[in-house]
Amino acid sequence: MGIKLYREPKLEKPIMFVGWPGIGDIGIIAVNTLKDILKAEVFGEIESWDFFYPRKVSIREGLLEDLEFPSNKFYCRRLENKDLIFFIGEEQPTEGGGIYASGEKAFQMANLVLDVGLKFGCERVYTSGACVSLIHHQMKPRVCAVASSENLLKEVKKYPNTILMSEIGGRGEGEGTITGLNGLLIALAKKRGLESICLMGEIPDWLTGASLPYPKASKSVLEVFAEILGIGIDLSSLDKMEEQIEETIGSFCSRFPPELKEGYDQRKFIAQANPGTITVEAQIHIDERFKKGGDEGGERPT
Amino acid sequence: MERDPLEIYKTPQLQSPSLIVGWQTQDVGKLGSKVIDFLNEKLKSQEVAEIKPLGFFPLGAARFKHDLLQVPESKFWACEEDNLLILKSDEPVFEQYRFLNSVLDFAESYCHVKELYTISGVVSFIAHTSPRRILTVFNKAELKRSLQGYGLENMTWEGPPAISSYLLWLAKRRGIPGVSLLPEIPIYLATGEDPHAVKVTLSFLNRRFNLGLDLGGFDLEIRVQNEKIV
Numbered sequence: 001m002g003i004k005l006y007r008e009p010k011l012e013k014p015i016m017f018v019g020w021p022g023i024g025d026i027g028i029i030a031v032n033t034l035k036d037i038l039k040a041e042v043f044g045e046i047e048s049w050d051f052f053y054p055r056k057v058s059i060r061e062g063l064l065e066d067l068e069f070p071s072n073k074f075y076c077r078r079l080e081n082k083d084l085i086f087f088i089g090e091e092q093p094t095e096g097g098g099i100y101a102s103g104e105k106a107f108q109m110a111n112l113v114l115d116v117g118l119k120f121g122c123e124r125v126y127t128s129g130a131c132v133s134l135i136h137h138q139m140k141p142r143v144c145a146v147a148s149s150e151n152l153l154k155e156v157k158k159y160p161n162t163i164l165m166s167e168i169g170g171r172g173e174g175e176g177t178i179t180g181l182n183g184l185l186i187a188l189a190k191k192r193g194l195e196s197i198c199l200m201g202e203i204p205d206w207l208t209g210a211s212l213p214y215p216k217a218s219k220s221v222l223e224v225f226a227e228i229l230g231i232g233i234d235l236s237s238l239d240k241m242e243e244q245i246e247e248t249i250g251s252f253c254s255r256f257p258p259e260l261k262e263g264y265d266q267r268k269f270i271a272q273a274n275p276g277t278i279t280v281e282a283q284i285h286i287d288e289r290f291k292k293g294g295d296e297g298g299e300r301p302t
Numbered sequence: 303m304e305r306d307p308l309e310i311y312k313t314p315q316l317q318s319p320s321l322i323v324g325w326q327t328q329d330v331g332k333l334g335s336k337v338i339d340f341l342n343e344k345l346k347s348q349e350v351a352e353i354k355p356l357g358f359f360p361l362g363a364a365r366f367k368h369d370l371l372q373v374p375e376s377k378f379w380a381c382e383e384d385n386l387l388i389l390k391s392d393e394p395v396f397e398q399y400r401f402l403n404s405v406l407d408f409a410e411s412y413c414h415v416k417e418l419y420t421i422s423g424v425v426s427f428i429a430h431t432s433p434r435r436i437l438t439v440f441n442k443a444e445l446k447r448s449l450q451g452y453g454l455e456n457m458t459w460e461g462p463p464a465i466s467s468y469l470l471w472l473a474k475r476r477g478i479p480g481v482s483l484l485p486e487i488p489i490y491l492a493t494g495e496d497p498h499a500v501k502v503t504l505s506f507l508n509r510r511f512n513l514g515l516d517l518g519g520f521d522l523e524i525r526v527q528n529e530k531i532v
Contacts, residue, residue, distance in 0.1 A: 049399045054471075057463035062456025064441045067463060067471040095396065 003112055005044035009076045014083035016117045016125040020092050020181045024214030026201040027128030030221040035086040037233050040075035046112050051093040051105055074116055087113050092181050101181040110185045114192055124195040127182040128221050131200035132208050136267040137249050141202035141217040143224050148190040159224045199224055215242045307404045310351040314380030318416040321409045323389045330423030331487035331496035337421050337503050338390040344515055347379035351408055358394040358401045387413050393465045402469050418473050418480030420466035426486035430531055434502040437484040441474035497523035
């Protein structure tokens, strides 16, 4: 089990962006798109075989040619005033057949990611995921944030279209858990002395079981990433996917019974009048996860 | 601390043997179990080691099938006279990489295995009266060439891998040549037994390793089954 570096790039206090599949694949789409836009280059990987069963075998004319595992790769990019590391994991490791990252393997995976970050002098790590919300799919998703320190919360408040969990109506004092590796990683990062922030794009509650990507929320997260890095980014690469998904969602909605559709459509007006009244379902519970040592929902590999 | 999953009862006296592996879960036509049980009985194999189930199988509850308790097992037998090492095992549910490496660790380090043969049935849309082909997957071209005269068929496939393919891949990384033998099983016999496929597989092994096995008993089983199906 280990890290394989193809080369050792010279980086100065890089910021790390980490993406895994989850609800609506919001985080991985955001991080992967940023990585592609900035043309980051691969420099290493976490070897997969100890974490995952291979997902594809290629056999030709009786000869086993290749076995393919989900990849876990590190990329880097030097910008003018910031160095960046990206980590993209194609799957979250699970134990006991669960669908969410859990157990020793998830712990090991998160620590290996941080080992690489720390090796290159990383001081801050961002993860991204989904914030399940009573939002309408035609509304622009907001970005909900959780951070590892009071100082970071002050900074996060300045990000565009971003709110803290405590600012969302019905969420009490901003309590909750971030399940899966996006939560585990930022918690372990804090424990290992790194600044850590999770940025979660809003997704309508009823879409969480739909196994559909939700690029609209990924775009919201990407806008925040752009602000953090002080760069302009062209998000048109996500337009086509967004259009197709909107069409699919619209088609589902048109089949809702009239009273359900009416109630759902009201979400648009409630939110526009008073954003504070939007509630988020009980999927986001930071810190409790570590008290309980469990992982009962939320992030979901597709 | 990770415990060694291998429990070795006896280091067998084998001279660069071949390893034959049969899986007894997801065992199409019960082919793997039947072939291994027949070999162990007729060759008077001795139990030499096992891979302990902890960490590889769900142990939180007792599983039963046809009213019988099913305990996960992974046992090695040795047939010193015919220079064969045999593994009959449930397919690991967790930590497949560690499990399969434990198989190869024992085979390589303690027994100096030179070749690997895995046995699993493959569901086919053939009638029970049709001949059974043995489809094959090799991890090295040299072994494929050396088995050319045995009437084996090459498989072509892209998709989710079976556990045998994963084992072949790991064996290849260690330089151990191997082949998966995948005899065809008619789809309607997949959950039952297919003595015809068992016989075809044993015939291949008989010829390959000069085992001198008498397989005549299978003819009656095949005839009885054919009559029942009709």
